[in-house]
Amino acid sequence: MTSKDIEGLLSRVEKPARYAGGEYNSVYKDKEETDIRFAFAFPDVYEIAMSHLGLRILYYLLNERKDTWCERVFAPWTDMEALMRDKGIPLFALESRDPVASFDFLGFTLQYEMGYTNIVNMLSLADIPLLSSQRDESHPFVIGGGPCAYNAEPLADLFDFFVLGEGEEVLTPILDTYRRWKEGDGTRREFLERVALIEGVYVPSLYNVQYRMDGTINSVSPTDARFPEKVNKVIVKDLDKVFFPDRIIVPFMDIVHDRIMLEIFRGCTRGCRFCQAGMVYRPVREKSPEVLEEQSQRLIKNTGYEEVSLASLSTSDYTHLEPLIKKLIAAHGDKGVGLSLPSLRIDSFSLSLIREIQKVRKTGLTFAPEAGTQRLRDVVNKGVTEEDLMNSVEAAFSAGYNNVKLYFMVGLPTETKEDIEGIANLAYRVVDKYYATNKGKRGRGLRVTVSTSCFVPKPFTPFQWQPQDSIEVFRAKQETLRKRLRHRAISYSWHQPETSYLEAVFARGDRRLSKVLIRAWELGCRFDGWKEHFNFAKWQRAFEDCGIDPDFYAARKRDYDEVLPWDHINVGVSREFLKRENERAKKGRITPHCREGCINCGITELFDGGICDADY
């Protein structure tokens, strides 16, 4: 297998730039000079993978090390996979085109559950044994990180270990430990036992899970007292000082987020009760506007990108947002560099901000009220009122915007018929607002896009004990909305409930699901996040073949005293806090924003000195 064989395939696939490498700012090293070969893997197609901020950071962080060459490997699209299997070409890294099976590490970022079968497929294409227990010293260590790593139990049999928390903190000690281990002639098991002692590393094979007769978990315990009973996540303490690349790869082809992503803070001060990111990425840590301006300058210079987007959860909660935006526009606006703010909340959205952004480029506006009535918005703790939304929408229409997107969730706990009706009512009120806006000011041709996703209860959220709606119930709710939202200015889109159902199964799944995953892959499942490839019937068969009832995971309400598959992982927010929040939700009581006063989520106890920028 040579680079030439790969060339032969490239002229026969749909988008060869996905596999060609060689993009500006991609890193090429002399492999004779590097001890550690690291393949950073994203289990989806190039356009998605290359849009991921974590990859952009960690790629350069790892390549800063002289002893390490980090390359990229993504899921080949089905046309490429067919050719690779036909010609016997194993999964290769984009830069060197070497087979990833010869690497030291294959590190997957786990962004969403529907990418899991692609992981199985990539291991198979790489010719690496699917199960951790089948690998020997000749194989790379298969590791995972990212949000799904916080409950990666369904992947436990496939991975050698997981990294919990922020890679900048934990990858360095892992690679240093690896170097020392590689110099000796230790066994694979010995290395795993050594990394298990590093804060933020979870080695599933070193933990035993015992089940009860009813199928729930009895206990999860380490196989040896040396290993921690609870594995803590790790975080970066000072974002101004942490490594941030001054360049990013500039892809040839169009990718989903084809722009500079400037990370302005981590964590979230809101406590939306459905949101996993808002819980697991705590505590809040901000970057200063001065550092951000400098980073944006270097990134623009080194990439030639024409757009900068501010990346974070709930961007408008950034303490210095207005000064930052003014700074960035003053610095780059005259060069035709646009600014986008993808994660704005509706309550703090101000007209002056819209005006600032509009100076450069006009983009559509997205609002996420999440629920249709105030009652339900209070249940989920989305501290937004209808008045907030209407004020923002009015401001946007007066500023000439004519394109508004509204995001909602259906199936939230306690939801009633009225809440569903409320979604439609809100959409019509937005339409009315447009027609009430002065004709001279508003843009022409109103477009309101209403989009509903299906609620998926996630681990480490106050709703982690809640059942999910059945597929039939989801469908009935979508049907109601479809009928109610027939209007020429409104378009309605909804998520496939079958996909959300599987997400719910795997999000809160345990180790017994590893075999279902492999079975589904054997039956041909891959690219499950892509409508054209998703095949629910195959998944149903996989569950049947393995004798596992998916409703046990998706549709079942858990009691507070049940041992959850992720209880031995500590993300900082306490179980007590989550329980308290779930109880408040039932009563429709909102919990104030962290900046109004500490709500004792537990995060300050995880780290010395109680790092949390929200604690003013």
Next chain:
Amino acid sequence: MPIIRVQFFKKDTAKYISHLDLIRTVQRSVRRADIPVEYSKGFNPHSKIAYGPALAVGLSSDGELLDMELKMHIDETEFMERLNVNLPVGLGITAVKYVPDKAPSLTAIINAAEYRITCSVDTAGQNIGQRVEEFFALDSVFIERTDKRGRKKRFNIMPMIVEVKRIEVADGQVIIEVITDTGGKSNLKPTDLVAALERYTGMPFEETDIHRKRLLIRRGEEYFSPLDIYD
């Protein structure tokens, strides 16, 4: 505003990028190089760069061309050096020249291109060279193409072959150099030519490597380079 005509190559990994990808890539390289390119007016300003006939994905070239409108005159060597260090591997500028402000566009003047086609063919015991020569001597070879509306159309490719410059067969390899019609008025895709050759000879042409050597202006029997016409 001054217009600079740029000749560049596209090879290695860069040959797998589409024409749209190329446009984006050049735009960003120009920005990195801080070249004072002129921008169009409007909400989504884009740099004023106009290309010659697009090269199909998978083909390499030494003779691609683009015209760039600049805000001010800059030295040709400096332009080349600054842009070259900012282009990704596989793209590089080989010549530049200022053309008159009112020069007609590249797509308006280019009507031919020279290609080098290299294929692996089983040459043992077959007189493949002769078969290829016979092919090029034919008056008519019809191929079928689907137009934009999905209608099938048959047409003769032979009048589009302007000149056969070289046919070489050795060690399982066929090398053909040919000038064909290229551009808006009449265009022969080199891949269509290879497919027709395969059909005529009854032999599979494998590992086909197609290289565009140069883009040309043909006037009767004479060829001119778009880079030199204003000298």
